Amino acid sequence: METSRDLLTVGDVAERSGFAASALRYYEHYGLIEATRTSGGQRRYRRAVLRRLAFISAARHVGLTLDEIKEAFGRLPEGRTPTKTDWNRLSKAWRSRLDDEIAALENLRDGLDSCIGCGCLSLGHCRIANPGDAAARRGPGARYLAASLRPRTEDGSA
Amino acid sequence: METSRDLLTVGDVAERSGFAASALRYYEHYGLIEATRTSGGQRRYRRAVLRRLAFISAARHVGLTLDEIKEAFGRLPEGRTPTKTDWNRLSKAWRSRLDDEIAALENLRDGLDSCIGCGCLSLGHCRIANPGDAAARRGPGARYLAASLRPRTEDGSA
C-alpha cells in the first residue's frame, strides 16, 4: 500500500505499529489517536500517529491503563507536534513507576525466601500472603496485578 | 462468631483470610477449596482452608492465574493434609517466576533509560515499544501484563 502521497491507511499503520486495525479504531474512539477521512470515509493517518502509538505500546508495557495514557497525552503541548523532548518528559515518569514495581516484586521475592525458610505461609503474618497492610481490594472486576503493582489512584475511591 | 466447636463459617473465613465471601464461593465452585455443609446447607470450613487460602493469595500476588493455582494444588499429596514441606515445594517455583518478572521489568527500565538518552521511541527500534520480538498477542480479551510478564503457555495456542 501506501501509494498515496503522505497519508497512511489503517492497514499501513497496523502493519507498522503492530496494533490490530480493530485496536486502532478502538484507540481512536477512546480519544488516543486521530485520523482524517477520505471522501469515501476511509481513515488516513499522519505519520505522527506512529510515534503516538509507540508511546501507547510502551506505556501499556509499563502497565499504564488507557485512561492514564490519555491523561498523559493531555499533558502534551496543544497545537504543535510534540517534540522528542516532549515525549521524553512524559516517559521519564515511567522510570519511577518501574522502580516502584521492581521494588515491590523484589520485596515479594525476599518475603518468599523468608517464607520458604520459615515455612510460615500463615494468614496475617506471611509477607507474601499479605503484602502491604490492607485495602488490597478496589472495586469489582479482575485484579491483574498485585496490589502493590497496580496503578495507584489518588482519589480515595472505594 | 466461631461458636461451633471446630468449623468455621464463611464469615469467619472471610474475615480471617481477607477474601470476600463471594470469592470463597467462587473458589469452591472453581475447585480450589472445599467445605462441608450443615444440615441446613450452610458451609463449614476446616481450619486447613486458611492455609490454602494463604497460598492462593500469595500465588495471586505473584501473578498466577486460578488455573495455574489449581494445577499447583493438583501436585499436593492426596489423602494426607499437606505439610509445611509440601507447601514450600510449591512456593519454590514462584522464586524463578519472580526472578523472571523482575528481570523483565529491569530490562524494560534500562531500555527506557536508553530511550530517554536517545529520544528515539521509534517503532521497530525502541526496546520499550518492542520488548522481545513479536507474538505479543495471544487471543482476545484484556492484556493485563506486559507480554514478558504474563504467564507463559507451553502449548503453541494462537
Next chain:
DNA sequence: TTACAAGTTGAAGTCAACTTCAAGTCAAGT
C-alpha cells in the same frame, strides 16, 4: 420463641482492552 444477622442460590453484571461479526462500501491495478 422470636428476631434478625448471616447464610443460601443461580443468573447476571463488572472491568479493561480489545476482537469478531455481518453486511455492506471504497479504491486501485488491470
Next chain:
DNA sequence: ACTTGACTTGAAGTTGACTTCAACTTGTAA
C-alpha cells in the same frame, strides 16, 4: 469498467476473577 482486497459501521462477544442481586432459608443470642 471491473474486480478484488482493503475498508467501513455498531453491536455483541471474550477473558479472568470476581461482585451484585433478589428472593429466600438458617442459626443463634436474648
